[in-house]
């Protein structure tokens with residue numbers, strides 16, 4: 001099928017926008033034509049740097065009839081407002097994670113998209129990368145047998161050491177589960193399928209954080225969310241995952257993701273990357289074996305989920321980094337916090353099908369035959 005470039009308008013030109021504006025050029029189906037931000041200087045500077053034809057106000061961008069998809073790269077607190085405005089303007093929307101802060105807002109966005117027959121896609125798209133698709137293939141092809149358990153660990157000491165606007169990570173919608181949970185839990189769901197119940201413990205270990213990124217060195221910011229979240233997720237397929245997401249750990253040697261099967265262990269790469277190494281160990285003793293990639297996209301390919309959605313709009317198939325997948329995962333983030341508050345398991349209400357594996361053997365940049 002011939003690829004038709006789809007016109008994209010970007011809302012939000014902060015830290016993550018550079019990756020998208022650079023990498024989208026690798027996908028013939030994507031054509032970013034305009035940028036907007038509440039801060040017009042930021043939009044103008046990014047347009048100039050990446051050769052985008054136009055920087056304009058958000059309202060102008062939404063009214064532009066040539067734009068078919070809005071790429072929403074605003075901070076989490078603005079996601080819903082921008083998503084609803086984009087859908088009401090008749091545009092498909094793809095956004096950075098999380099889908100929303102509150103489940104009710106996410107439901108509004110998905111309902112409006114359904115009513116208007118428009119698509120909602122949501123990062124992360126790292127699970128579509130070479131490392132994670134290789135892991136998926138190994139699992140589906142039976143290399144470790146039936147998966148019985150998993151581990152997913154993200155530990156660091158917070159983003160205030162490098163992110164110039166790190167304040168939002170310590171406000172509602174921030175914290176390690178909402179910020180990094182999307183990578184880990186989305187990958188677990190694509191590997192293991194939907195979850196059925198969650199238990200958790202969430203704590204705020206420190207009342208304030210001190211920024212050490214050079215532009216705000218020494219600025220003290222309040223912490224309004226839990227920054228260490230631990231718990232378990234029981235999956236419908238019977239596997240039980242142990243999870244830690246923390247901004248409170250200076251150093252650790254925990255793996256990112258491991259899947260434990262009845263016949264072996266699968267070491268899944270860092271889900272905040274597209275590639276990194278994949279290993280299988282089928283022996284109780286002995287070395288794990290590095291497995292070569294079966295799929296494309298080992299390098300940073302942020303835009304891959306957006307490109308997949310643009311292809312899917314044209315061919316009529318479901319897109320992989322879908323709003324429904326993001327909703328299920330969003331419910332899991334809340335589940336850890338709710339379970340901690342109530343001191344009981346949280347039964348997950350939503351479900352989702354595993355997204356289809358990526359096709360093998362296509363040219364880089366092309367996602368459908």
Ligand SMILES: NC(=O)c1ccc[n+]([C@@H]2O[C@H](COP(=O)([O-])OP(=O)(O)OC[C@H]3O[C@@H](n4cnc5c(N)ncnc54)[C@H](O)[C@@H]3O)[C@@H](O)[C@H]2O)c1
Pocket residue numbers: 011012013014015016017036037038039042058073074075076078081082096097098163165179
């Ligand atoms: N920075 C990263 O490394 C990173 C990585 C992955 C995902 N993300 C996600 O990307 C999103 C953006 O993060 P960031 O780090 O780029 O944040 P940022 O604060 O650097 O940039 C956000 C931009 O959005 C603009 N904005 C906010 N509300 C707006 C609105 N209503 N209309 C128009 N513009 C608006 C802000 O002015 C700012 O320029 C977040 O959801 C975050 O979780 C960030």
